[in-house]
Amino acid sequence: MQAPQSTVDPSEIAKFEAMAAEWWDPEGKFKPLHMLNPCRLDYITAQIAGEFDRNLKSSDPFAGLRILDIGCGGGLLSEPMARLGATVVGADAAERNLPVARIHAEQSGLNIDYRHTTAEALAAAGEQFDVVLNMEVVEHVADPLSYLTATRQLLKPGGLEICSTINRNPKSFAVAIIGAEVVMRWLPRGTHEWSKFITPDELYDLLQQAGLTPVDRKGFVFNPISWSWSISDRDLSVNYVTASTKPL
Amino acid sequence: MDNPEHTRILQGMKNASDILIVGGGLNGPALALAMAQTGHTVTVIDALPPGAAEAEDFDGRGYALALASQRLLNQIGVWDAVSDHAQPMLEIKVTDGHAGRGPSPFFMHFDHAEIEEGPMGYMVEDRFLRRAFNAAMQDNPRITVLREARVVAQEADATGATVTLEDGETLRGRLLVGSDGRQSGTAQRAGIKRTGWDYGQTALVCAIDHEKLHGGVAHQFFMPPGPLAILPLPGNRSSIVWSERTDTAEAIHALDDEKYLQVLRPRFGDFLGDISLAGKRFTYPLNLTVANSFVGDRLALIGDAAHGMHPIAGQGLNAGLRDVAALAEVLTGATRRGEDFGSSLVLGRYQQWRRFDTAALVAATDVFNRLFSNDNPILRLGRDVGMGIVGSLPGLRRGFVREAAGLTGDLPRLMQGKQI
Numbered sequence: 288m289q290a291p292q293s294t295v296d297p298s299e300i301a302k303f304e305a306m307a308a309e310w311w312d313p314e315g316k317f318k319p320l321h322m323l324n325p326c327r328l329d330y331i332t333a334q335i336a337g338e339f340d341r342n343l344k345s346s347d348p349f350a351g352l353r354i355l356d357i358g359c360g361g362g363l364l365s366e367p368m369a370r371l372g373a374t375v376v377g378a379d380a381a382e383r384n385l386p387v388a389r390i391h392a393e394q395s396g397l398n399i400d401y402r403h404t405t406a407e408a409l410a411a412a413g414e415q416f417d418v419v420l421n422m423e424v425v426e427h428v429a430d431p432l433s434y435l436t437a438t439r440q441l442l443k444p445g446g447l448e449i450c451s452t453i454n455r456n457p458k459s460f461a462v463a464i465i466g467a468e469v470v471m472r473w474l475p476r477g478t479h480e481w482s483k484f485i486t487p488d489e490l491y492d493l494l495q496q497a498g499l500t501p502v503d504r505k506g507f508v509f510n511p512i513s514w515s516w517s518i519s520d521r522d523l524s525v526n527y528v529t530a531s532t533k534p535l
Numbered sequence: 536m537d538n539p540e541h542t543r544i545l546q547g548m549k550n551a552s553d554i555l556i557v558g559g560g561l562n563g564p565a566l567a568l569a570m571a572q573t574g575h576t577v578t579v580i581d582a583l584p585p586g587a588a589e590a591e592d593f594d595g596r597g598y599a600l601a602l603a604s605q606r607l608l609n610q611i612g613v614w615d616a617v618s619d620h621a622q623p624m625l626e627i628k629v630t631d632g633h634a635g636r637g638p639s640p641f642f643m644h645f646d647h648a649e650i651e652e653g654p655m656g657y658m659v660e661d662r663f664l665r666r667a668f669n670a671a672m673q674d675n676p677r678i679t680v681l682r683e684a685r686v687v688a689q690e691a692d693a694t695g696a697t698v699t700l701e702d703g704e705t706l707r708g709r710l711l712v713g714s715d716g717r718q719s720g721t722a723q724r725a726g727i728k729r730t731g732w733d734y735g736q737t738a739l740v741c742a743i744d745h746e747k748l749h750g751g752v753a754h755q756f757f758m759p760p761g762p763l764a765i766l767p768l769p770g771n772r773s774s775i776v777w778s779e780r781t782d783t784a785e786a787i788h789a790l791d792d793e794k795y796l797q798v799l800r801p802r803f804g805d806f807l808g809d810i811s812l813a814g815k816r817f818t819y820p821l822n823l824t825v826a827n828s829f830v831g832d833r834l835a836l837i838g839d840a841a842h843g844m845h846p847i848a849g850q851g852l853n854a855g856l857r858d859v860a861a862l863a864e865v866l867t868g869a870t871r872r873g874e875d876f877g878s879s880l881v882l883g884r885y886q887q888w889r890r891f892d893t894a895a896l897v898a899a900t901d902v903f904n905r906l907f908s909n910d911n912p913i914l915r916l917g918r919d920v921g922m923g924i925v926g927s928l929p930g931l932r933r934g935f936v937r938e939a940a941g942l943t944g945d946l947p948r949l950m951q952g953k954q955i
Contacts, residue, residue: 366873
């Protein structure tokens with residue numbers, strides 16, 4: 288795979304390299320994301336493989352699929368998708384993330400199209416994808432329904448959207464805000480506003496209103512004994528994920 | 536090609552594989568086969584010349600493969616070539632013997648019939664294992680084996696590791712694996728330090744031909760100088776592992792064969808009839824050395840390179856194969872998720888999985904040895920009573936049998952007899 292040309296100002300590269308190293312440091316500031324990532328990837332890869340009849344044991348199983356990663360950050364999901372053979376567009380509204388993601392992809396020898404843009408802008412430009420990854424974004428947007436509608440427009444008919452977020456109940460308040468932000472300081476204070484959290488049923492409703500067909504939902508559960516995350520069929524009480532398809 | 540940069544890149548491509556393994560013993564080839572099976576390319580760098588480790592005749596070395604290890608060998612396709620030469624271990628008898636005085640009335644008896652999985656393990660001669668590994672690697676298009684190749688330098692960067700061989704050739708991999716024994720050069724070059732203990736004891740290892748049938752029973756005698764194990768090999772032959780204080784062991788090792796046997800005979804009595812030596816005799820100083828980290832930048836350590844263990848319960852190779860199974864599962868899982876399998880993120884999972892198991896095994900082996908190598912009458916009474924209790928409680932006994940078969944703990948898939 289040919290690494291893309293970096294378009295970053297050379298004087299900024301050192302700074303972005305340091306930021307990239309920080310994004311990708313498993314013990315660094317994004318530790319909670321790194322801990323959750325294998326679980327998210329297990330879910331995402333299994334759903335894509337199922338929907339598009341791909342074998343994850345073969346090489347380049349996602350060859351020919353065009354995947355959009357919304358809120359790509361440092362590229363924690365974009366890079367694995369590219370490594371599995373997909374053509375990947377990583378979009379982030381935070382401009383400073385993009386050179387970080389580009390530098391890391393270049394270091395990793397991966398070709399990923401990182402753009403400073405939003406789902407709405409991409410939809411307006413008529414971009415089309417087989418898969419939209421919409422992970423831990425919906426709880427941060429002002430108008431979830433119009434945002435989800437844009438993500439539906441980005442999908443080809445028969446396409447797949449994976450959407451994850453945080454449930455709204457006393458436990459999620461305790462775990463995601465008190466636990467993650469205040470006690471463990473995994474996330475900066477104010478990362479999440481509890482009132483913007485969405486219950487699984489509300490999300491199903493929103494996805495349907497946006498014109499998508501929800502087909503699956505699972506919980507991501509943190510086990511404080513093994514200090515690791517796992518996928519749960521039943522426990523959607525804090526972090527959870529959904530899969531939806533766009534009707535043909 | 537007149538562009539030197541281009542030539543260099545092509546050369547690099549020629550010598551590039553997913554994984555570079557330093558060490559062509561048993562764990563390295565096992566990992567190579569496991570990773571090739573899940574679609575990865577592997578280069579094994581072995582310092583020994585071709586065939587050096589494959590003795591034609593029995594050389595006296597054998598392994599007590601736990602059931603879990605046998606399953607792994609089966610999954611990676613080498614068991615069929617070994618099974619005809621393997622002796623199932625059906626029972627283990629543990630006796631608190633005392634040289635010259637005969638065993639104490641308390642002993643423990645573990646029978647594979649107490650678990651449903653089958654024999655607790657198999658005894659296999661070293662030569663058959665090596666032959667099977669080498670044949671399987673040769674047949675595998677994803678595996679390249681370099682013999683008589685010595686690594687002189689290694690370097691890690693953002694995407695992989697580069698090693699330089701003695702002849703100046705360089706090899707590239709996304710991950711470097713050190714399977715080069717307890718004095719691992721791979722670990723040393725990466726600056727990984729080791730913690731070690733010396734027991735002041737030396738193991739004497741030999742194989743014997745004996746008159747009577749062993750019936751697939753393994754014996755472990757605990758005697759004040761150190762333990763003695765009799766492990767059944769195919770036919771009327773057994774492997775003996777016996778430890779003594781180093782000065783005594785060296786004196787015994789220096790004896791001629793007949794005198795050596797005269798020392799050995801009274802230590803386990805005459806239940807196997809007359810005995811004679813089969814193959815060579817070996818000595819191994821008993822020390823314990825554990826790498827302070829099992830991983831580094833683009834680097835993982837397996838087997839003795841990670842943890843050189845006291846071979847008291849034949850757990851050295853079994854623990855190494857458990858590293859192999861765990862590492863292969865972690866790396867393959869990462870590949871299938873699209874993760875960079877040589878990243879510290881992924882290697883951390885292997886470290887987390889194996890460090891804990893190893894610490895527990897090292898501690899248990901150590902305590903076991905100290906407890907049983909002691910002639911203090913109070914300790915002796917204590918362990919006799921303890922053995923009596925374990926021996927009389929079926930649940931506890933079953934636990935020991937499962938432990939001996941390697942079926943406890945967080946068992947990797949290959950050791951459950953499943954593909955990754």
